Amino acid sequence: MELYNCLLDHYGEPGWWPARSPYEVIVGAVLTQNCAWGNVVKAIANIGDRLDPRTILDMDASELAGMVRPAGFFNQKVVYLKAVTRWYQLYGFDVDTVRREPLTKLRGELLSTRGVGRETADSILLYAFRLPTFVVDAYTVRLCERLRLDAGKNYEEIKNKFETNLAETGHNNEGIYNRYHALVVTHGNARCHKKPACGGCPVKEMCGV
Ligand code: SF4
Known part of the structure; x- marks a missing residue:
């Protein structure tokens, strides 16, 4: 302390995490891997008002790759974004439904999700879902x-x-x-x-x- x-x-x-929605935090946490934050902001701006989990799941991978290009490793990150969005889908894209689950279970699921390492998993749980994980x-x-x-x-x-x-x-x-x-x-x-x-x-x- x-x-x-x-x-x-x-x-x-x-005043973290600067985002308009929990899903934007999830997307930012994936895109910021090996990438300066300024380029994440550009990628998120490219996605614009299509930054919605259902829209991202339905979107053609090459179209999404074009949008997240500023964040680097864009083809890989599209795969990761779709994977973590499918995980969120298990909870109906509902923050309160996620928050009702045990933290250790959620963390285990995220760590089993493609492209989600420890820092990304904890960032998602802490900043998107307001769960206590350092x-x-x-x-x-x-x-x-x-x-x-x-x-x-x-x-x-x-x-x-x-x-x-x-x-x-x-x-x-x-x-x-x-x-x-x-x-x-x-x-x-x-x-x-x-x-x-x-x-x-x-x-x-x-x-x-
Ligand atoms: S090394 Fe880092 S923590 Fe230590 S005095 Fe310098 S800026 Fe501060």
Whole structure:
């Protein structure tokens, strides 16, 4: 919570995930794999008002590929988008129906879906469905190393470390997880790059660099 509070005080409320609907979060989470966010925004703008799960399922793959082209790996991402949309279809494209299911079941299903890895699955569950699962990404790993947090060696270990640690102070809820990941990404984009810009860093006193 010390790290969280420092980041929140410095960067403010992140207001994630910027999207008009839960389905747009799902699409964004798939498209952002190996892709800068600005190009995801272009791809989503190309889809425009056809960004609806039924429309995407019915759409010709080559037409959809043309729309998501700015996000790179577009043929592959069309396959992934259709697969994750079919998963959403199991719940009638209804957010409340998804939310009634156990989190571990949903996470297992998503991880069995083509093109959905851990970061994508947790991003979908947290930001589209507002379920409490901590998201880990490359910025999280780097920050943990630099702050010498000894958070673990792989995705699941780091995720469990954050969730367990936050649970000890009663802060293991969706709202904190939402902001925490967003703040880590904001910090990584703003200054904690591979070559960090450490001047004025809000967590400099905690950092081993
Ligand atoms: S002091 Fe530098 S390396 Fe450490 S967290 Fe801040 S920006 Fe990253």
